[in-house]
Amino acid sequence: DELMNKLDPSRDLLLTYNGVRTLMSRYLMKRLDGSFFETPQYMWMRIAMGVAYSEVKYGNDPIKWVEKFYDLVSQLKFLPNSPTMFNALTKLGELSACFVIPVDDCLSKDSNRDNPNCFFGIMDAAKLAALLFQAGAGVGYQFGELRPEGDVVKSTSGVASGPLSFMRLFDTLVDVIKQGGKRRGAQMGMLFWWHPDIEKFITSKTGRLKDVQLQNFNISVTIDDYFMTKALRGEDVYLLNPRECTCLYQTWGQEFIKCYEECVSKVKAGLVKVWRRVNAGELWSKIVESAWDSGDPGLWNRDVANMKIEYVNDVVSEKYRVINGTNPCGEVALYPFESCNLGSINLTKYINGNSIDWVSLANDIMLAVRFLDDVIDSNQHPHEYLDRANKASRRIGLGINGWADVLVSLDIPYDSPKAIALADVVMGFVARVAVRASVELAKEKGPFPLWPSSKWRSGFLPWRVHDERVSKMLEVKGVSSDVEEYLEILKLGYGELGGLPNKAEEYLAKLRATDDELIKDASTVGVRNGALISIAPEGSRSLIAGVNSSIEPIFAIAYVRNLSIGKLIEYNYTALRKLKDSNALDNETTSKVLESGMLPSNHVMHPVLKTANEIHWRWHVFMQVTFAKWSDSGVSKTINMPSNATKEDVNGAYRLAWALGAFGITVYRDKSKAVQVIYTGVEG
Numbered sequence: 001d002e003l004m005n006k007l008d009p010s011r012d013l014l015l016t017y018n019g020v021r022t023l024m025s026r027y028l029m030k031r032l033d034g035s036f037f038e039t040p041q042y043m044w045m046r047i048a049m050g051v052a053y054s055e056v057k058y059g060n061d062p063i064k065w066v067e068k069f070y071d072l073v074s075q076l077k078f079l080p081n082s083p084t085m086f087n088a089l090t091k092l093g094e095l096s097a098c099f100v101i102p103v104d105d106c107l108s109k110d111s112n113r114d115n116p117n118c119f120f121g122i123m124d125a126a127k128l129a130a131l132l133f134q135a136g137a138g139v140g141y142q143f144g145e146l147r148p149e150g151d152v153v154k155s156t157s158g159v160a161s162g163p164l165s166f167m168r169l170f171d172t173l174v175d176v177i178k179q180g181g182k183r184r185g186a187q188m189g190m191l192f193w194w195h196p197d198i199e200k201f202i203t204s205k206t207g208r209l210k211d212v213q214l215q216n217f218n219i220s221v222t223i224d225d226y227f228m229t230k231a232l233r234g235e236d237v238y239l240l241n242p243r244e245c246t247c248l249y250q251t252w253g254q255e256f257i258k259c260y261e262e263c264v265s266k267v268k269a270g271l272v273k274v275w276r277r278v279n280a281g282e283l284w285s286k287i288v289e290s291a292w293d294s295g296d297p298g299l300w301n302r303d304v305a306n307m308k309i310e311y312v313n314d315v316v317s318e319k320y321r322v323i324n325g326t327n328p329c330g331e332v333a334l335y336p337f338e339s340c341n342l343g344s345i346n347l348t349k350y351i352n353g354n355s356i357d358w359v360s361l362a363n364d365i366m367l368a369v370r371f372l373d374d375v376i377d378s379n380q381h382p383h384e385y386l387d388r389a390n391k392a393s394r395r396i397g398l399g400i401n402g403w404a405d406v407l408v409s410l411d412i413p414y415d416s417p418k419a420i421a422l423a424d425v426v427m428g429f430v431a432r433v434a435v436r437a438s439v440e441l442a443k444e445k446g447p448f449p450l451w452p453s454s455k456w457r458s459g460f461l462p463w464r465v466h467d468e469r470v471s472k473m474l475e476v477k478g479v480s481s482d483v484e485e486y487l488e489i490l491k492l493g494y495g496e497l498g499g500l501p502n503k504a505e506e507y508l509a510k511l512r513a514t515d516d517e518l519i520k521d522a523s524t525v526g527v528r529n530g531a532l533i534s535i536a537p538e539g540s541r542s543l544i545a546g547v548n549s550s551i552e553p554i555f556a557i558a559y560v561r562n563l564s565i566g567k568l569i570e571y572n573y574t575a576l577r578k579l580k581d582s583n584a585l586d587n588e589t590t591s592k593v594l595e596s597g598m599l600p601s602n603h604v605m606h607p608v609l610k611t612a613n614e615i616h617w618r619w620h621v622f623m624q625v626t627f628a629k630w631s632d633s634g635v636s637k638t639i640n641m642p643s644n645a646t647k648e649d650v651n652g653a654y655r656l657a658w659a660l661g662a663f664g665i666t667v668y669r670d671k672s673k674a675v676q677v678i679y680t681g682v683e684g
């Protein structure tokens, strides 16, 4: 009764029409006859209750936390990832949005008990993936442990079919399991650059295979700094068989280089079969060409991901000591069996006129971290390995939503130094407060179990690692001028922000969330969560919150979105409001906007209302890496390009992202796929 009295139906009015439509189509629980079992406010309460229930385990009063969580989500200030909204307090109980599961080089563990390299075989992975799709989650895999096509299979004296054919199996799996009709499945497939089948992988969704093959996969080439150096210099590399050199996927960084070079000398000595010798520069060009043609493959840098994580999660098996993959959209690099428990702060709620309400923002970040930490305890996974891995690292992924709205309301163009500097200030604030919140939780509930052996103990902060890497790039030929330009832009932007950064810093000091204080506490008291920050695409959450998604610019002012629930004609309310407020919406402008989704380039409001395809890729990348600095898991972002962008543009964007420390990169050239989710303009 107490909680029923808390329900505030007037908060339904915070939802936009498309927000309500989204909730009705997939989120609100229905009875068997299809009628609704809950209203939005009941839904928010169900989520708050399902999550706050974990507090009982720690001897806390759950009601107090139900109320606080309800207030947070029902005002659309913070939204957890979709499965938490779908499944909280239901029989399914799976609250995580995504996972990485390993695909070892064998069909199944059952028939390979004496093989140490077979802990979780291909069919073991397929079975688990099926259960996760059913719950509405996405799955990422590294296929690079599989022996190449044409290699021997001892048990049958046969020939191996290679990673690509097994990827097709997982692709079909998604077609068959429709996620209870709630959403299309999402997968990430990766392959190491040194794998003998890499060329087939690079072109597996391109040319005549575009729009045909692997449609339920995003694909990314797993790169590292070693490969990039070879590619920039146009040097030759050997493609190697993971079956013959298992250390290739069980090491990263310097250890990997040692392993790779040892394996190459074995090849040269004729001890293992020569697979192929290729020019790294040519391999790079193939990647660029395919990405230009179809958007695939993206890149993912294993060095950055492993560098920024503070613990080693090998609780399920000692075999898994390296992060080799990410979830479907790339925002969470995970050890095998770990999951992403995502949630995002809707930044539009903390803008007051021309300033940012740091106090409320900090309070809500603290609450959001607690919420996500509770999700870990409330979660019911379909496999005990998932439970073990997740309870060991207790990683969460706090992100943001509505970044473009914030910039528009502050009159700051997305492609400006000021926007880049503001991103640095805001995300720096979010990340530091999140670590402070996690330290406070560690005091109350204990640090994450792997903390004693983690780098947090020795004064580690993920963003410092980022800065160190970027400064090293200042000495790398071919990219140093790019890095200098970026640092100049950042400095310029800070100059234009005036006193705003100081205000944020003052408040951080008050919260004891300066770097020095965080290092001191994280290394002595501990932190509750092994990883904290991740920038997700916010596909559905942005619709529910009625804001521009994640850190993306305005996609278009008027557009059509094709979803599994139907076609939505949408207008960007932030942009329309801005145009109205500044009396800049005449007939001519309106018809141009309806036709193309954009403002005429000579329009007074054009600079602050530029859309994704009008913003140069350099600015897209600058924005992405600024957020990447503050993330310990990853950033999902699309580097949009107009349809007439060239291969040289893609080449430049991929290289720039690497130089500036991105976890990965994905480009999309307008109309380069037959079917796209969003089209600009609603007429014509």
Ligand code: ADP
Pocket (backbone or CB within 6 Å): 080, 081, 082, 083, 097, 098, 099, 136, 137, 138, 139, 183, 184, 185, 186, 327, 328, 329, 330, 331, 342, 536, 537, 538, 539, 540, 541, 542
């Ligand atoms: P939300 O629906 O909560 O807004 P996001 O768009 O931020 O989710 O995506 C977060 C992650 O959730 C993705 O990286 C992916 O792993 C998973 N995900 C998103 N959409 C789907 C889908 N249709 N099927 C399975 N997993 C998905």
